[in-house]
Amino acid sequence: MHDYLPLIVSGIADGSLVAIAAMGLVLSYKASGIFNFAHGAIGAVAAGVFYQLYKLNGLPWPLALVITLVLVGLVFGFVMERVAALVANASTTMKIVSTLGIMITLTSLFNLRYGGITKQFPDFLSQRTFRLGGVNIAWEQVIAVLVGLLLAVAMTVFFRRTILGRGMRAIVDDPQLVALMGLNPTTVRRWAWVIGTTFAAVAGVFIAPSIGLDGTTLTLLVVEGFGAAAIGRFSSLPLTYLGAVIIQVLVAVSSKVASDHPSLQSAPSSIPFAVLFLVLLLSPKGWLVEVGATLQQRVVTIPRQNRRVGLAKLVPVVVLVALVPHLFETHLLAWTKGMIFVLLMMSLSLLVRLSNQISLCQMTFAAVGATASYHLVQRGLPWTLALVCAGLIAIPIGAFVAIPAVRLSGVYLALATLSFGLFVQTALYDSPLMFGNDPLPLITMRPSFAESDTAYFYLIPVVGAVGFLLVRLVERARLGQLLRCKADSAIALESLGVNTSLLPLAAFCTAAFLAGVAGALIGPSVGVVSKNDFTTIPTSLLLVALLVLGARDQRIGTLGAALGGAIGLIVIPDYISSYDVLQGLNLFFGVAAVEAAFASTRVSTPRARRSSTPSGTTPQPELVTAGGRRG
Amino acid sequence: MADHHAVGLSLRGLTVRYGGVLAVDDVRLDVAADSITGLIGPNGAGKTSLFNACAGLVRASSGSVELFGQDVTRTSVAKRARLGLGRTFQRVELFKTLSVHDNIAMGHESAYVWKHPYSLLQALPSERRETERVTEQVMELCRLTDIAGRTAGSLSTGQQRMVELARVLAGPSRLLLLDEPSSGLTGQERAVFAEIVEDAVRILGLGVFVVEHDMDLVARICAQVHVLNFGRLIFSGTTREAMASELVQRSYLGESAVPEASGGPRA
Numbered sequence: 088m089h090d091y092l093p094l095i096v097s098g099i100a101d102g103s104l105v106a107i108a109a110m111g112l113v114l115s116y117k118a119s120g121i122f123n124f125a126h127g128a129i130g131a132v133a134a135g136v137f138y139q140l141y142k143l144n145g146l147p148w149p150l151a152l153v154i155t156l157v158l159v160g161l162v163f164g165f166v167m168e169r170v171a172a173l174v175a176n177a178s179t180t181m182k183i184v185s186t187l188g189i190m191i192t193l194t195s196l197f198n199l200r201y202g203g204i205t206k207q208f209p210d211f212l213s214q215r216t217f218r219l220g221g222v223n224i225a226w227e228q229v230i231a232v233l234v235g236l237l238l239a240v241a242m243t244v245f246f247r248r249t250i251l252g253r254g255m256r257a258i259v260d261d262p263q264l265v266a267l268m269g270l271n272p273t274t275v276r277r278w279a280w281v282i283g284t285t286f287a288a289v290a291g292v293f294i295a296p297s298i299g300l301d302g303t304t305l306t307l308l309v310v311e312g313f314g315a316a317a318i319g320r321f322s323s324l325p326l327t328y329l330g331a332v333i334i335q336v337l338v339a340v341s342s343k344v345a346s347d348h349p350s351l352q353s354a355p356s357s358i359p360f361a362v363l364f365l366v367l368l369l370s371p372k373g374w375l376v377e378v379g380a381t382l383q384q385r386v387v388t389i390p391r392q393n394r395r396v397g398l399a400k401l402v403p404v405v406v407l408v409a410l411v412p413h414l415f416e417t418h419l420l421a422w423t424k425g426m427i428f429v430l431l432m433m434s435l436s437l438l439v440r441l442s443n444q445i446s447l448c449q450m451t452f453a454a455v456g457a458t459a460s461y462h463l464v465q466r467g468l469p470w471t472l473a474l475v476c477a478g479l480i481a482i483p484i485g486a487f488v489a490i491p492a493v494r495l496s497g498v499y500l501a502l503a504t505l506s507f508g509l510f511v512q513t514a515l516y517d518s519p520l521m522f523g524n525d526p527l528p529l530i531t532m533r534p535s536f537a538e539s540d541t542a543y544f545y546l547i548p549v550v551g552a553v554g555f556l557l558v559r560l561v562e563r564a565r566l567g568q569l570l571r572c573k574a575d576s577a578i579a580l581e582s583l584g585v586n587t588s589l590l591p592l593a594a595f596c597t598a599a600f601l602a603g604v605a606g607a608l609i610g611p612s613v614g615v616v617s618k619n620d621f622t623t624i625p626t627s628l629l630l631v632a633l634l635v636l637g638a639r640d641q642r643i644g645t646l647g648a649a650l651g652g653a654i655g656l657i658v659i660p661d662y663i664s665s666y667d668v669l670q671g672l673n674l675f676f677g678v679a680a681v682e683a684a685f686a687s688t689r690v691s692t693p694r695a696r697r698s699s700t701p702s703g704t705t706p707q708p709e710l711v712t713a714g715g716r717r718g
Numbered sequence: 719m720a721d722h723h724a725v726g727l728s729l730r731g732l733t734v735r736y737g738g739v740l741a742v743d744d745v746r747l748d749v750a751a752d753s754i755t756g757l758i759g760p761n762g763a764g765k766t767s768l769f770n771a772c773a774g775l776v777r778a779s780s781g782s783v784e785l786f787g788q789d790v791t792r793t794s795v796a797k798r799a800r801l802g803l804g805r806t807f808q809r810v811e812l813f814k815t816l817s818v819h820d821n822i823a824m825g826h827e828s829a830y831v832w833k834h835p836y837s838l839l840q841a842l843p844s845e846r847r848e849t850e851r852v853t854e855q856v857m858e859l860c861r862l863t864d865i866a867g868r869t870a871g872s873l874s875t876g877q878q879r880m881v882e883l884a885r886v887l888a889g890p891s892r893l894l895l896l897d898e899p900s901s902g903l904t905g906q907e908r909a910v911f912a913e914i915v916e917d918a919v920r921i922l923g924l925g926v927f928v929v930e931h932d933m934d935l936v937a938r939i940c941a942q943v944h945v946l947n948f949g950r951l952i953f954s955g956t957t958r959e960a961m962a963s964e965l966v967q968r969s970y971l972g973e974s975a976v977p978e979a980s981g982g983p984r985a
């Protein structure tokens with residue numbers, strides 16, 4: 088027991104810091120109805136600003152801290168309030184994409200400024216320790232707990248006692264009530280965002296010394312706070328605090344256990360994601376209610392193309408693809424890998440188009456496919472059979488992820504897929520069944536009938552075409568029609584006697600199959616495959632951002648966005664292997680995704696085709712509150 | 719109750735509570751399986767809640783719902799629909815991105831889903847033929863053939879309500895719950911709507927339970943009416959008796975002249 092006491096102490100200290108971030112998240116979510124996926128990135132930016140002021144400009148730390156908090160809190164508070172207002176009328180998916188885009192943008196900006204190598208973050212707080220009950224306790228830890236508790240109590244009192252706090256609690260459900268209280272709704276929301284982002288900043292600055300100035304890790308740490316927020320039902324601050332502390336104590340204690348068992352090495356870091364996923368998976372129906380009014384409209388309205396137009400568009404694409412091996416001989420491998428990304432995009436697009444759901448773990452399915460086919464080929468299975476098996480093995484994984492999809496929608500489903508992706512990445516990628524513990528990548532084989540680079544390149548469009556036909560088949564089948572109906576009105580479909588809860592399962596399974604096949608193709612394209620090809624953050628998120636770009640403009644279309652994304656993510660970095668260029672491209676995709684989210688509210692209301700309807704019927708988006716008040 | 723009629727729906731002590739709000743209070747009533755029954759009452763009386771409890775969209779706090787003699791109080795929405803209960807909604811619930819034809823076809827096709835393992839993938843040829851036949855027939859009945867190809871979301875309110883009715887008529891329902899089907903309709907559209915409902919009842923042998931504010935319409939089509947006020951059933955009887963009843967006059971008809979407060983049916 089005594090061995091564990093110091094770990095429990097450090098868990099409580101870490102938990103308090105994560106709790107600050109999580110409470111900030113809950114606060115802004117409750118007041119705006121926008122779940123801020125960029126919350127962690129804002130914390131990372133704050134750590135960067137503090138680093139600049141304290142380490143590089145030599146300001147005393149209290150001053151640097153105050154400037155950082157005020158600056159980050161105000162700037163991002165105002166920015167996020169504007170963003171939230173701009174996407175208020177957008178679909179849930181677009182709301183998610185808007186903050187995902189900001190997350191991608193901020194992370195790339197951070198990386199552009201502070202590079203890819205983790206910098207030592209100065210320990211600005213006292214490193215001295217004292218002994219209590221036989222345990223060494225650092226003052227740093229005491230400060231963390233005190234700050235966390237202070238903010239939690241302050242917020243609770245603020246919500247109960249002050250008029251602004253009460254306004255924040257009421258604003259989503261009843262803006263008019265807030266106006267009656269003599270408050271300006273915009274001001275109330277803005278302050279909620281300012282407080283929320285300031286909390287993220289506090290957490291970022293205080294966590295940074297223990298892990299260094301690394302954008303992705305800092306972002307992920309705050310994402311760990313999502314699990315705590317889930318325990319608090321995305322609503323209760325005290326429960327969120329408690330959840331964060333429990334999770335971090337578990338992490339600390341399990342890291343001790345894991346250090347004795349090498350096979351469990353990665354278990355501790357995956358606990359927060361496991362908790363988030365489990366809470367979402369096991370929460371009873373109605374336990375988690377999405378905050379805020381959602382518009383009852385089609386989410387990503389991807390235009391249903393006339394078949395002939397689709398084919399006409401395909402001709403130049405086919406010609407271009409056929410020419411690639413001749414035009415870009417030296418970089419053919421990257422082009423091949425890029426083409427596989429088109430396939431991945433297709434799998435995601437199927438999910439969104441059919442069932443209005445997004446998956447933030449598409450790369451996880453791909454990773455399952457990649458490793459499954461690798462191991463099967465190793466065991467002597469014919470290549471083609473292994474490829475099909477890779478897809479088939481991904482299906483149950485897709486079905487598993489879809490269990491939350493039966494009950495959850497929108498933000499919570501997105502969170503479930505994100506946490507699943509991060510869990511598999513942290514806990515299972517290193518297992519011998521997947522990429523293994525060895526830092527070296529796996530060496531993959533090509534099929535005997537497509538050994539040469541050119542032949543393998545041409546194999547991808549062939550598989551793609553088969554996949555495309557499969558997608559078409561599902562879309563045109565009864566399942567496709569049912570899923571479209573469900574997206575339009577689930578309650579109507581139920582009232583016609585259809586059990587709709589299992590329908591998303593079918594969509595997820597198909598998408599997982601396609602992604603699994605695509606994943607299996609990745610390795611042989613360049614000869615090796617490693618876990619870095621399959622990151623949840625940013626790759627899975629970038630896929631979603633790209634998909635939205637395709638939906639933004641009919642002229643781009645899904646295929647166009649997929650090609651553009653493949654070129655941007657894979658091909659260009661192969662020509663110019665510069666870290667900054669890579670980050671710059673990510674930055675571009677992030678900004679473009681945010682812009683597409685904004686644009687979705689502009690294009691989706693007055694559809695050109697509707698101009699022929701009588702004037703009395705301008706389609707007014709009808710507000711339905713989360714509880715579905717009226718039948 | 720008119721005991722020479724078969725009973726389609728029968729509620730016993732039905733109570734619906736939302737937290738502290740008592741929306742439906744110990745209601746006992748029967749709905750005939752082969753004629754039109756009205757449900758009237760001021761806004762907020764609990765009419766929609768009563769329908770939702772019948773359809774299974776909200777859980778009854780106590781009491782029971784019986785559909786064609788079978789207790790369905792604990793049964794799911796979809797199961798009740800498969801047992802023959804169809805409904806339309808106060809706020810129209812259409813498949814907005816689908817055409818009028820496809821909306822109505824889904825009303826019929828829904829009955830084939832989960833019937834056989836293959837059912838999610840493709841319609842059997844026989845199913846497809848039957849769906850097409852029924853859809854054409856219903857579109858004819860509801861005078862929608864001309865706009866069969868239009869996207870449902872782009873239609874006027876009147877047309878949307880008609881499509882919603884047609885969709886449920888295309889299915890196997892034997893008892894329909896219509897929630898304010900004429901709100902937002904022009905006078906002309908109301909007349910057509912009433913005619914079609916009457917035709918449907920006559921031709922298909924359906925029972926209809928309808929929430930309706932237009933008393934002229936109620937008088938014209940409903941054999942029986944039930945009157946709700948503050949969640950309580952205050953009157954059951956023939957339409958003529960209801961119009962004559964002083965209690966009904968006071969609680970409802972008198973009030974209907976007063977401008978309706980917000981939260982009422984949207985036009």
Ligand SMILES: Nc1ncnc2c1ncn2[C@@H]1O[C@H](COP(=O)(O)OP(=O)(O)O)[C@@H](O)[C@H]1O
Pocket residue numbers: 714715716717736739740741759760761762763764765766767768
């Ligand atoms: N989902 C709900 N949650 C809480 N209260 C509700 C809900 N639905 C209806 N109510 C309340 O129940 C009462 C009855 O509403 P409703 O059934 O819609 O009446 P009607 O259809 O007769 O206008 C009203 O006071 C209404 O505010």
Ligand SMILES: [Mg+2]
Pocket residue numbers: 765766767808
């Ligand atoms: Mg009503």
